[in-house]
Amino acid sequence: MTAADGRPEAPDPDATVLAERFRAIRAATLALVAGLDAEDLVPQSMPDASPGKWHLAHTTWFFEAMVLVPLAGQAPADRRWHYLFNSYYEALGPRQPRPQRGLLTRPSLAEVLAWRAEVEDRILALLTSGPPPGAAELVALGCQHEQQHQELLVTDLKHLFSHNLAAPAWRGRAPPSGMRPAPATGWHRHDQAGPVAIGEDGGGFAFDNERPRHTVWLRPFALADRPVSNGEYLAFLADGGYQEPAHWLADGWAAVQAGGWQAPLYWRREAADVPWRQFTVWGWRDVDPAEPVCHLSFYEADAYARWAGARLPTEAEWEAVASRRGLDGGFADNGRLHPAPLHGPSLGGEVWEWTASAYAPYPGFRPLPGAAGEYNGKFMSGQMVLRGGSCASPRDHLRPTYRNFFPPAARWQFSGLRLARDL
Amino acid sequence: MTAADGRPEAPDPDATVLAERFRAIRAATLALVAGLDAEDLVPQSMPDASPGKWHLAHTTWFFEAMVLVPLAGQAPADRRWHYLFNSYYEALGPRQPRPQRGLLTRPSLAEVLAWRAEVEDRILALLTSGPPPGAAELVALGCQHEQQHQELLVTDLKHLFSHNLAAPAWRGRAPPSGMRPAPATGWHRHDQAGPVAIGEDGGGFAFDNERPRHTVWLRPFALADRPVSNGEYLAFLADGGYQEPAHWLADGWAAVQAGGWQAPLYWRREAADVPWRQFTVWGWRDVDPAEPVCHLSFYEADAYARWAGARLPTEAEWEAVASRRGLDGGFADNGRLHPAPLHGPSLGGEVWEWTASAYAPYPGFRPLPGAAGEYNGKFMSGQMVLRGGSCASPRDHLRPTYRNFFPPAARWQFSGLRLARDL
């Protein structure tokens, strides 16, 4: 590209930054599956989860279907792959039925990786040669989208491996489980009733569901300065928490009965007098009392809080504290992919925290235009908001205003809780 | 009862009022089933509905199990009936499985009616002789409870009768369907951003879920001055509303597909070129364009609003307008049990109005003590709030602060919608 006066044009610094970010995020996705076989990336362990190969392909499809085809006029690598790897965008045509994603043996992993590389080259070429209007925004969105799928890739693989007696330790060797409990919980106090602004207010990237920034009225409350630990949750179990309906929402109690839940997902014990063990990315190990409790449904988080004489925070309460304090827990970048033992106050990272808030549009919410408008808005029913990010979330994907959401019975995410109470 | 000085004690005026109210409400329940056979009151048409006889018995059980047995030390009429007619109170022991309520041929209707009469006598005796502490409050709660079941009795019977080709007109003869549309919609404006108090603040009866009164922050909005009409909804149908996923929440679109929904519940037409007909308490008749649209799920209400370029109001917005304006539509007391044609502004009555608000505890919510604490709080997940009351709600059961709630796919209540928009 050449400027009008004949000198080679300097690359757009924003596009350069975006290209670098794009390259890094794509590489991070591949790093997550390093060391796995192609076979590990084929199956789908439940309709809510997706195969690893599907994640690799779908995140590539996003850039091709949202950017290269509509904005750059390029032909798709293979039209059939648009059918196979569209997740739910009705505006972009029909799709492989979700429960049949695990039947896709073709394209092979090698073909998907080649497609990834080709699409990356094309996106980078587009960015460096002056992207068409709207393309940079959609590439940025695609980077966020890919980061979300990085986390799903981890949780879906973990779910898959949990069904296989013969699954090797996926990520090396487990650190020993400690026997010490987590340190005592302190409280962040919010003493003044009155209006508080939450939601995104401008500068950086944010999803449409974080907007607009708006006022909510908060009453005095206190938010715990760390998540609930395994040790504390073990006391709930020991107290018969899963046998006493009074602790539970009606839907939660029904889920306990129907699913035969007796502990968090991935916890097992052979007999009533041996310690609980849990399945991790390192394989099976003893439950560590100092780690944040994890793989809870909303119902379990809510029941625990009621049992503990407290409650879950609303997302506004959570954000009011987080926007003052910032996020400081452990994220995917440290490579652990398992929540670290608690050693003092922390907020964000390690485990997503269920809130008391149903996932709903903020007042004045406007979905993105075009097909990207299906990104968030259409899921605004039947789900609960989680905040903070987890040990499987990329650090720079998160913000205090970030809203994650899952159905209340979902347990395969790294989901825990933090207590709140009225003042 | 005799006062200390030997004079006959004057009855407590509050207890007298309550006794009269109790008597009137019990009679109103029976009036709803007048003219029906015992056989009509046995079946259960779906797990969400209950048989008529069950409603008659359950509302009686409530007084016996919550008042007579625990507070007055009386023996239950028959212990087995406590098993049969407990709805969901875990604290009060095991229950007939909900989907098997339609298998209760015994006790017979005659026995249930005799039980009703006996419990009524005992409650009245208790009230007039000076009720033990807490009893008056629980009788008042039981009256409200019975009024709720009056509405369910109507909607459950309607659902049952809709499955029977041979069902007679339950309530006489249908008035002819008009061909005129409803009058144009106007708007209630709320122009000022700022704090507004909602929830119950004192005097009269209110459920625990309406408390405490608290502040919310509202942005400027407008609320339609009447519900959406059948005529307007027919335009949504004619525009392919049930064929276009862009109008729908993802869960709503899934419900449309799974249920084969093509119109509101109870609407049918033989062919694409004949008018829609609907099942009513009078039997089948043509859809009247001037009536409020009814028997919608939340998903349909939400989709219509999106198609119409508007949105559903939040419950706080709805209440802010209603508490200024009051409720004035048609209620069960007029005996029609079908929404009347719209002829101008109205708010409340005729059809429940789905709001955009998930059913959740108000800040500072405290459930009632004892078994009654299971009344509302444990259902605070997975449901949406409806406001206003319907043609099947007793007038004096409703208030602007009243919160009804149903799962988003429920359609067998008299449920419609009112539009809102941002200003």
Add this chain to the structure above:
Amino acid sequence: MTAADGRPEAPDPDATVLAERFRAIRAATLALVAGLDAEDLVPQSMPDASPGKWHLAHTTWFFEAMVLVPLAGQAPADRRWHYLFNSYYEALGPRQPRPQRGLLTRPSLAEVLAWRAEVEDRILALLTSGPPPGAAELVALGCQHEQQHQELLVTDLKHLFSHNLAAPAWRGRAPPSGMRPAPATGWHRHDQAGPVAIGEDGGGFAFDNERPRHTVWLRPFALADRPVSNGEYLAFLADGGYQEPAHWLADGWAAVQAGGWQAPLYWRREAADVPWRQFTVWGWRDVDPAEPVCHLSFYEADAYARWAGARLPTEAEWEAVASRRGLDGGFADNGRLHPAPLHGPSLGGEVWEWTASAYAPYPGFRPLPGAAGEYNGKFMSGQMVLRGGSCASPRDHLRPTYRNFFPPAARWQFSGLRLARDL
């Protein structure tokens, strides 16, 4: 009716016999529901069962739809009832969905009984005035059909009542359960290999599925001279019969697991160290060791036989013995409606006996012409043959050639077993 020569014509003796039989069978049906409320006859306790009122109406529909309308040109009492009370005859038009038979509160029992009376009068008039060609045969078929529904009426009501803690003793008071075991089992020997004829060969009424009489080749075998008793079955339970997969067919073991079966249907015990009790038409009582074991699925009968070192007989073996020996157990006519204690050899009555034979057409089988052709033939897959009749079968409905059939998991009939072994 007058003969050509003016003398009053003598009634056709066959028609007179048939009319008397028709009258008696219709009356026997009503006798079964004597003492029950209309409410008892409304519900449907599972899709396989039907409401009592439905049986009363369906057996009437049969005569109207098969005889009065097509052969006598009469108008149906109400066309809608043909929709409601057709069971499965595709040739006769659409039907109330089977799982929704319990939703038919209308026509009322009183209306159904009036319809019964009217159809009876018309059929009797037709028979006495000289029936049109084919009518007598279809009335005879309708009588057999009604007798089959008499048995279903009993078993369906029993199933319904079993779901209601408050159900009264339906048929008076239970005789005390004895403690003595049944007498020892002897064997009917069939020592000679060679051809044997089975199936109906002429004279009396028989269903199409019993025809044609044909030759089968039998090997030497022995058939027990009485059914298996409760006492013997208790030994199977005590030996862990329901815990050991080696005794069971694969489908049977799956049914045990899925259904949580631990004993025959209607057996319960509060704890492992108290006697088993069973639900009967008299209410709950102790299991009597001398009675034939009853309410078994085919899978349980087959598993018991394997455990006992024997096998189930084929239907040909059973019939070969029965046609020599005749049927002599207790049938519905004795009014007991519960199998009597065994006191010696018996064959037929008390409990239906599962055979090893899948229900299939006999060689040369021809279905009846017309709509009646759907009577038997179309069920010839997925079911097993039972022989002998039960305590709920009318005596004159049964014959040694009679073939009953149910799916292998069905347990709500009075179904037991008799052992066989190779010689």
Add this chain to the structure above:
Amino acid sequence: MTAADGRPEAPDPDATVLAERFRAIRAATLALVAGLDAEDLVPQSMPDASPGKWHLAHTTWFFEAMVLVPLAGQAPADRRWHYLFNSYYEALGPRQPRPQRGLLTRPSLAEVLAWRAEVEDRILALLTSGPPPGAAELVALGCQHEQQHQELLVTDLKHLFSHNLAAPAWRGRAPPSGMRPAPATGWHRHDQAGPVAIGEDGGGFAFDNERPRHTVWLRPFALADRPVSNGEYLAFLADGGYQEPAHWLADGWAAVQAGGWQAPLYWRREAADVPWRQFTVWGWRDVDPAEPVCHLSFYEADAYARWAGARLPTEAEWEAVASRRGLDGGFADNGRLHPAPLHGPSLGGEVWEWTASAYAPYPGFRPLPGAAGEYNGKFMSGQMVLRGGSCASPRDHLRPTYRNFFPPAARWQFSGLRLARDL
């Protein structure tokens, strides 16, 4: 191995033959997956099917679990694999749940292939060094078992590939579909009523379910001299065969409705006026009228026969003809894996033929001793017998007495039909 007199002992000629057969069969299994990726062998497309890798492992497990461990005292390669690859042998311990076979990414294909090779070496060593008592019989059984899984490997892979738009032609290029119909059908007559012996009578290998040889009584019948063709089946479709309940068994009609069946499995057409196409091992191609119709359920075969004024043969009728005539169709050995066009009389091969016979034990049936006793007997309920073998059956695996069996709704096998009629 050395004989008593010091000379090297000559290998047992039987063991040598068996070893050669073992080697050839194991190689044939691998040949079926040649050219496929490891990824193709991981997924499970429905609970009835199994992944390719699972078949490769399970057939190896059989030799290890039935021969090497119990008879030769060898240690299993990996105890966990006995959990993963046991199919249904209750006597051999717990198993990976059948619907979760597709979640086994480990052991990898490479590990499974290495295990195959190791077990093959050990079995060959055992055979050549003088196998322990019973081992040769179980190796022979294992060879037969492996041949059965060869066919399932083909049909399960075909089912899997049918779900993937992007699946390549698995087996090269389809031969063009002809337009000529199959030649006219002739009939094999069996004119004499009387006893006929069926079942295995000695010499070669046979499964326990083929034994004992026994007498059945046959009536005169005729059996078509070739299977029904696609062209004939298209006439059934054109005549509204899938819309007319009179042709169908009640269970069959229910399956048609529930499954939305409109044609055989793997048939599709875009519109009513274009030719039907079918999915094959070569990908999609036009239906060839001269080929035998294939991928029918028993219900479809039975309905077609009734529509055609004929019936299905019993297995005894089929065997009576086959044992005179022998089997001569195309088997898996020709590598086609798709039924060849009919060009004259043929019996056996190409497509399995549904019979009218429920799968039941022959009189005097005795299961194999030990764990192998679970091989056949426990499936003797709820299934129908198929005869003849298919284009996916190894030729030397079949015999005229061979009994295959599947549930009546199964369609993913190469299953068709041949007509019979009474004489």
